[in-house]
Structures are given as structure tokens and as C-alpha cells.
Amino acid sequence: MVNINELHSRIECINSIDSFNKFFTDIKNTYSYTQVGFITFDFSDLFRFDTNYFGEFEHSFLDEVHSCKKLIHYCLNETKALMLSEINGNYDSVLIVPTGLHKNKFACLVLELPNLSTEPHKAKMLGDYWRIFLIEMFEAYRRSTRTEAVKITRREKECIKWASIGKTSWEISQILNISQRTVDFHLSNCIKKTSSTNRQQAIVKCILNGELLA
Incomplete structure (x- = not known):
């Protein structure tokens, strides 16, 4: 040896x-x-x-x-x-x-x-x-x-976390007191940053990466 x-x-x-x-x-x-x-x-x-x-x-x-x-x-x-x-x-x-x-x-x-x-x-x-x-x-x-880590912002994390339990964009906008368009913007960013094709896949990837644990 x-x-x-x-x-x-x-x-x-x-x-x-x-x-x-x-x-x-x-x-x-x-x-x-x-x-x-x-x-x-x-x-x-x-x-x-x-x-x-x-x-x-x-x-x-x-x-x-x-x-x-x-x-x-x-x-x-x-x-x-x-x-x-x-x-x-x-x-x-x-x-x-x-x-x-x-x-x-x-x-x-x-x-x-x-x-x-x-x-x-x-x-x-x-x-x-x-x-x-x-x-x-x-x-x-x-x-x-290793590549540069994807950075999910606090607001993006809040939106994707509510989406993960079935809330719609409108419901999330009411919870966070922001416009529905802003919610859709943050969720779209999550999809892009995680190289996902849709909201559901972005949720799964965020769960697997531990983004929704906090």
C-alpha cells in the first residue's frame, strides 16, 4: 500500500x-x-x-x-x-x-x-x-x-417557498404584499437560475439543494 x-x-x-x-x-x-x-x-x-x-x-x-x-x-x-x-x-x-x-x-x-x-x-x-x-x-x-454557485435572493426564496406548498402567484402576492407581476418575476428568475423548464422543476431543485430548508 x-x-x-x-x-x-x-x-x-x-x-x-x-x-x-x-x-x-x-x-x-x-x-x-x-x-x-x-x-x-x-x-x-x-x-x-x-x-x-x-x-x-x-x-x-x-x-x-x-x-x-x-x-x-x-x-x-x-x-x-x-x-x-x-x-x-x-x-x-x-x-x-x-x-x-x-x-x-x-x-x-x-x-x-x-x-x-x-x-x-x-x-x-x-x-x-x-x-x-x-x-x-x-x-x-x-x-x-465547482462552478459559481447560483444565488437565490431572499425574495425569490420566499416566493418559491410559498409556491412549493401550492400557493398561486396571486396568493403569494397577497401574503408578501407585493404585486402578482413581481411574484412572477421572482419565480421566473428561480426557474432560470436553477436551469429548470418550469416552476415545479425549480421547486424540486431548490428542495434538493436545501434552499427551502431555512
């Missing part, structure tokens, strides 16, 4: 998508993994998500991951490392290490070694070892992909 402090230092230096991908390439070469990388799932709606991959994966494997709802459900709800074959019956040398849910995002570390399924003790050891770095990897992913 590479020195733990050295790995911490490598992860801390990640600040771009290129450096994030290179980190996994280096890990693959150092440990002689068949495949290694990080897969993230980002909810874009209550029932949909965007999937992103970092590291080196076979195309057939990525197709399997994207279509495997059981894997997605496991990564969303569990944190225990598990052989992928226990979820879908395929890829019996692939170990999945989930990160758990962080706001509207979750992810898993993927490690593949030949014959790993025949060595359960080794699989457990790998899962325990790499779990040490999962939070740092997730933060590295966020650093690498």
Missing part, C-alpha cells in the same frame, strides 16, 4: 477534472488495478440524475453501471463496500465503495482486481482501506467541478 499520508497529500492537490482523472490513472498503475475510478450521481429531479465518471473505465462497464438501478439504489442508501456481482450478478472482480448521500449528490469508488471475488478477506481489506479517503475524494470531486 502507498503511504497513507502520501495519498492524503495527492488528493489535497487535486483542483481540476484533469488532475482528478490523473489521480485515478496513477492509482491504477501503482496498484495494478484493472479498472479504478469515481462515479458520481447528481439528482437533477426527484426521479432523475446525471451520472459522471472519473478515471479509466471500459465502455461496456459504464453502460452496465448506468442501466443498473440496483447499483444506484445501493449507492444511495448504503455505505458498506460490496462486490458488484452481489448486486447484478456480473463483474465479480469489481468492488464498489459507496460514499453515501451529500445533499443531492452521491457517489462510489470502483476498484477492479482479477479474482477478487475468490478472496473475500482481501476485498474487505481494500474496502476498509479506501474508505479512509472517500470523504476527501468527494471533496476533490467538488473542487474539480
